[in-house]
Amino acid sequence: MDELCTGLCKLMVESGADAGLAQFVSLLVGVLLVSGVPLLTVIILIWVERKVAARIQDRIGPNRVGPLGLMQTFADLLKLLGKEDITPTSADRVLYNAAPLVSFASVVLIWVVVPFTPFHFGVDLEIGALYFVAIASLGTLAIMTAGWASNNKYALLGAFRVVALLVSYEVPLVFALLVPVMLAGSMSMLDIVNAQTGMWFVVFSPLAFVIFYISSQAETGRAPFDLIEAESELVAGFNIEYSGMKFGMFFAAEFLHVFTNGILMALLFFGGWMGPLYYESPLIAFAWLGLKGAFIYLTTLWLRNTVPRLRIDQIMAFNWKFLVPLSIVNLILLSAALKILQELGFAPRDMLSASFVDVLPTTVIMFLINLALVVYLLGILRKRGQEARRESGAAQGALAQAASGAGD
Amino acid sequence: MNVLNEWAFVGLFALLAPIFPALPIVIAWLVRPRKPNVLKSSTYECGVETIGDTWVQFRVQYYIYGLIFLVFDVEMVFLFPWAVAYNGMNLFGFVAGFLFIFLLTDALFYAWKKNALDWK
Amino acid sequence: MELNAVTIGFFIFTILTLGGAIGVVTTRNLFQGTIWLMVSLFGVAGYFVLLSAPFLAAVQVLVYIGAIAILITFAVMLTRSVTRIKERYIRTIPSLVVSLALFLALLFGVTVPIFGDYSSELAPTVVMTTRDLGLALVEGNGYVVPFLLASVLLTAAMIGAIFIARDEES
Numbered sequence: 001m002d003e004l005c006t007g008l009c010k011l012m013v014e015s016g017a018d019a020g021l022a023q024f025v026s027l028l029v030g031v032l033l034v035s036g037v038p039l040l041t042v043i044i045l046i047w048v049e050r051k052v053a054a055r056i057q058d059r060i061g062p063n064r065v066g067p068l069g070l071m072q073t074f075a076d077l078l079k080l081l082g083k084e085d086i087t088p089t090s091a092d093r094v095l096y097n098a099a100p101l102v103s104f105a106s107v108v109l110i111w112v113v114v115p116f117t118p119f120h121f122g123v124d125l126e127i128g129a130l131y132f133v134a135i136a137s138l139g140t141l142a143i144m145t146a147g148w149a150s151n152n153k154y155a156l157l158g159a160f161r162v163v164a165l166l167v168s169y170e171v172p173l174v175f176a177l178l179v180p181v182m183l184a185g186s187m188s189m190l191d192i193v194n195a196q197t198g199m200w201f202v203v204f205s206p207l208a209f210v211i212f213y214i215s216s217q218a219e220t221g222r223a224p225f226d227l228i229e230a231e232s233e234l235v236a237g238f239n240i241e242y243s244g245m246k247f248g249m250f251f252a253a254e255f256l257h258v259f260t261n262g263i264l265m266a267l268l269f270f271g272g273w274m275g276p277l278y279y280e281s282p283l284i285a286f287a288w289l290g291l292k293g294a295f296i297y298l299t300t301l302w303l304r305n306t307v308p309r310l311r312i313d314q315i316m317a318f319n320w321k322f323l324v325p326l327s328i329v330n331l332i333l334l335s336a337a338l339k340i341l342q343e344l345g346f347a348p349r350d351m352l353s354a355s356f357v358d359v360l361p362t363t364v365i366m367f368l369i370n371l372a373l374v375v376y377l378l379g380i381l382r383k384r385g386q387e388a389r390r391e392s393g394a395a396q397g398a399l400a401q402a403a404s405g406a407g408d
Numbered sequence: 409m410n411v412l413n414e415w416a417f418v419g420l421f422a423l424l425a426p427i428f429p430a431l432p433i434v435i436a437w438l439v440r441p442r443k444p445n446v447l448k449s450s451t452y453e454c455g456v457e458t459i460g461d462t463w464v465q466f467r468v469q470y471y472i473y474g475l476i477f478l479v480f481d482v483e484m485v486f487l488f489p490w491a492v493a494y495n496g497m498n499l500f501g502f503v504a505g506f507l508f509i510f511l512l513t514d515a516l517f518y519a520w521k522k523n524a525l526d527w528k
Numbered sequence: 529m530e531l532n533a534v535t536i537g538f539f540i541f542t543i544l545t546l547g548g549a550i551g552v553v554t555t556r557n558l559f560q561g562t563i564w565l566m567v568s569l570f571g572v573a574g575y576f577v578l579l580s581a582p583f584l585a586a587v588q589v590l591v592y593i594g595a596i597a598i599l600i601t602f603a604v605m606l607t608r609s610v611t612r613i614k615e616r617y618i619r620t621i622p623s624l625v626v627s628l629a630l631f632l633a634l635l636f637g638v639t640v641p642i643f644g645d646y647s648s649e650l651a652p653t654v655v656m657t658t659r660d661l662g663l664a665l666v667e668g669n670g671y672v673v674p675f676l677l678a679s680v681l682l683t684a685a686m687i688g689a690i691f692i693a694r695d696e697e698s
Contacts, residue, residue: 020532023413027413027416027417027420028420030417031417031420031421031424032424034421035421035424035425035428039428077432080432080436081432081435081436081439081440082436082439082440082441083436083440084440084441084442084443085436085437085440086444088450089446089450090450092557092560095560095563100429100433101426101429101430101433102426103429104425104426104428104429105422105425105426105428105429106425108425108428109421109422109425112417112418112421122417122421123414123415123417123418124414125414125418125582126582126583126657126658127582127583127586127658129488130488130583130586130587130590131586133590133594134586134587134589134590134593134594135589137589137590137593137594137595138589138593138594140594140598141566141593141594141597141598144597144598144601145563148559148601160470160602160605163598163601164470164473164474167473167474167477167594167595167598168473168477170477170481170594171477171480171481174480174484178484178487178488178491181488181491181492182491182492182494185492185493185494185495185496185659186492186659187488187492187658244436244440245432245433245435245436246433248432249429249432249433252429253429312527313526313527316473316525316526316527317525317526317527320476320516320519320520320525321520321525324480324516325513325516328509328513328516331509332506332509332510335494335502335505335506336502336506338494339494339499339502340499342495343498343499349495349496350495351495413533415577415582416533416537419537419574419577468606468693470602470605471599471602471603471606471693472689472690472693474595474598474599474602474603475599475686475689475690475693476686476690477595477598477599478591478595478596478599479682479685479686479689481590481591481594481595482591482595482682483679483682484590485587485590485591486665486675486678486679488583488658488662489583489658489659489661489662489665490662490665490666491662492658492659492662493658493659493660493661493662493663493665493666494662496659496663497662497663497666500666500668501663501666501667504665504666504672504675504676505666507676507679508675508676508678508679511676511679511680511682511683512679512682512683512686514683515682515683515686515687516686518686518687518690519686519690522690522691524690524693
């Protein structure tokens with residue numbers, strides 16, 4: 001909101017207002033404008049989430065309140081407002097009430113560094129990419145606090161599992177994030193998007209994108225990593241004691257986090273607002289970003305409603321024994337290839353000013369390296385799968401034999 | 409906008425961000441019914457009355473994951489500047505970064521071989 | 529003193545840092561103590577922003593609030609009594625002497641360079657960016673040896689931690 005601020009500032013100072021006050025008011029207007037985007041989006045997201053889940057499960061979903069059930073969220077909101085709030089007597093009241101606020105705030109705060117168009121953004125922090133990782137870690141602490149303050153065994157157990165899951169998947173997430181940062185040579189989100197003028201980063205390293213995608217699915221606690229909502233094992237997990245609006249805030253935070261991750265992936269790997277005619281008008285640029293983010297968001301919903309939940313030991317093994325080593329190998333291979341290409345003069349040293357032709361050889365080579373890595377991995381996985389099937393087949397055979405033996 | 413002005417924006421945002429979720433909670437607090445009773449306000453676990461202290465001793469595996477994560481977290485602190493400066497460095501700079509990552513991968517493999525990564 | 533954004537920020541962060549620190553030492557509850565500690569460290573992150581070191585601020589939040597806090601809570605849950613700490617630390621006089629000595633040393637270390645001849649060195653005109661930091665880390669005449677030593681240290685820390693934690697378990 002850079003332009004608007006200076007404009008409003010000038011206007012206020014010219015009409016005789018105090019310079020400090022003018023600056024503060026223009027900052028405030030900027031903050032409200034930027035925060036308005038996620039806050040308005042989340043209202044729509046709740047409807048989208050329910051409608052998509054319903055369609056995938058062969059139901060109709062909300063369709064009574066308003067056209068297509070679009071007003072359903074407002075009806076829910078009214079209902080939640082009228083709900084009695086139950087705070088267990090043994091809870092730690094201050095922390096219990098603070099946890100949902102921090103949880104939601106940590107997601108909204110990510111939007112500070114989201115550039116909506118080339119010219120409209122909250123602020124373009126030099127450390128943008130690191131900023132959103134750091135802010136997301138506040139959400140982890142909020143979940144831990146919620147589980148602890150509830151003074152409930154299930155809540156605490158759920159919180160512990162979720163936190164172990166969240167911190168574990170942060171490792172591959174950051175290793176995957178280092179790839180776009182390395183390519184752009186900057187942590188500023190604006191620079192990262194602008195560096196994709198020649199080619200989207202997803203083509204350089206589809207594997208980094210896939211790792212980032214899987215990790216962010218885990219970071220939001222969505223299936224197959226939905227330990228956060230383990231109804232069958234822990235009643236509900238860390239939010240079991242929460243009711244009414246506070247409970248709703250945890251869910252609003254989760255829904256918004258999923259969409260925020262979609263937007264982040266669009267920015268980091270899919271060129272953000274870049275698309276045909278984006279330079280014609282900021283609105284077109286904004287629409288491109290929204291479309292890309294929404295598409296990635298919809299695939300995460302699809303995944304969520306398709307796959308079953310994993311056990312915690314499987315989740316941990318998948319992360320530490322597969323995703324983390326893979327993300328490290330991916331980073332090492334790509335950085336080695338890019339550095340050699342740069343030394344030989346085939347790759348541009350500055351992506352910001354590189355055109356499509358400049359980056360073409362780099363793109364092809366890096367893509368092929370990723371492809372080779374994937375083929376190699378698939379080979380290993382196939383072998384492992386065959387072994388596991390043979391073992392379980394043998395075990396089942398033995399079991400069947402034992403059962404028939406007992407029947408005789 | 410200069411750097412501090414940018415951060416004033418972030419600071420103001422951080423002050424306002426908890427207020428957005430607080431608003432509906434406060435409105436709900438004003439309009440909602442209040443009929444607490446002893447049973448309702450007791451801890452809800454699975455229908456049976458809760459036994460003993462919630463804050464009991466947990467398994468050590470959580471702590472081990474926490475430790476491994478902490479080491480990687482500190483590693484990231486070094487790798488972010490490395491990645492930002494990547495385009496400006498020569499082959500030597502890349503090798504230094506490679507060695508840095510490689511040494512830590514060793515530690516990961518040690519943890520793997522010692523079965524510290526298994527959920528027990 | 530002029531009342532501008534920096535001063536207001538400084539006041540807020542001081543309240544957070546000192547208030548959090550007081551909270552840590554006065555609470556009887558280990559988990560609440562952890563949260564107070566995080567409030568205090570968050571205030572320190574704010575100072576880094578005011579000193580134009582946003583990278584360090586992000587690192588402070590990422591490492592301390594994102595990792596150390598989680599690690600402390602996990603560690604707290606390994607102890608027996610979380611909420612009812614009855615034993616008091618009674619060696620008041622030695623700890624008073626040590627903390628006073630530390631405080632004086634810090635006071636001395638911070639104030640002397642300001643009033644001494646070093647004042648010019650304290651105000652660098654060139655603002656270091658994260659990119660400069662990254663280049664300095666890998667340059668032969670920069671900090672490449674400390675950079676790699678940090679990696680060795682981290683590796684040793686992880687191996688040692690796993691060794692001890694697992695030994696305890698069996």
